[in-house]
Amino acid sequence: MMRLDHLPNQRPDEHVVLFMRRHWFAILTIVAAFILLTGLPLGLGWYFWLDVEPWVNGPVSGPIIVVFGSLYVLSVWLFAFIEFTDFYLDTWIVTNERIINIEQEGLFHRTASELDLAAVQDTTAEIRGVLQTVFTYGQVFVQTAGERGRFHFKNIDDPEHVKEIVTKLVEEDKKRVSALGATGHGKIKSTIK
């Protein structure tokens, strides 16, 4: 497991400034889907219990209903948890020297990449739509000079504030790099798939 106080390839004097996941609205969507998919059939069963009861008590229909009902509820629970894992493992870490982008797509596809702050050319915050405006979440795009260089912080909380912090950190890092006269910066450092 990863520790924020001990990042992979951590550099001397590097520290975490921002640690981001998608906005909590993403969890709300998963919870709402879970409640709907389990609550609706159970609620209908409860409401029409007098009609359903003979089926549930039947020697053949009863086991079939219970077996497939159990499989259904367990599948919804597992699906909700896999979606939550996807949410939980999608993270963006901004340190005073670099940006680390970790994206989980399903259980079998994970991408981790990083770029130096000094390579960033442009940062854009975008809030689009009623929900994003009301709950203040949206996208931040971090553009670099490299051809693959676009990081996308998806549906994060307060993108305007994040953009300001990233822009400030980029300026500071560029000053630090030019003071050091360092070379070798300016592109995405690594991509692991």
Place this chain on the structure above:
Amino acid sequence: MFDLPDLGIPVSIFLAIYGAYMLFYVFYSLFNIYHLIRYGIYGFGLYLIVTVFTGGTIILISGSVFLLMEYDWTHSVSVDSAAEYYNEDLFPAL
């Protein structure tokens, strides 16, 4: 002509389906938990998430096993009887 034997399908065949699904479920759940522990951020939240998922799974599986124990799994369905459309013994609600 000849007479077909009265074949019976045991209801317990559905338990086999349930068991096969449980194997899939356990495999997938363990893989998911492995992912969380391997790639998650160290902290109380991670342990809470794994505990909630494991606890929820135990409750759901226990509940379903408790319900399944209520039935007579030695019962078998006669193919001849099942072929009849209105069979109140098999499907009392019809």
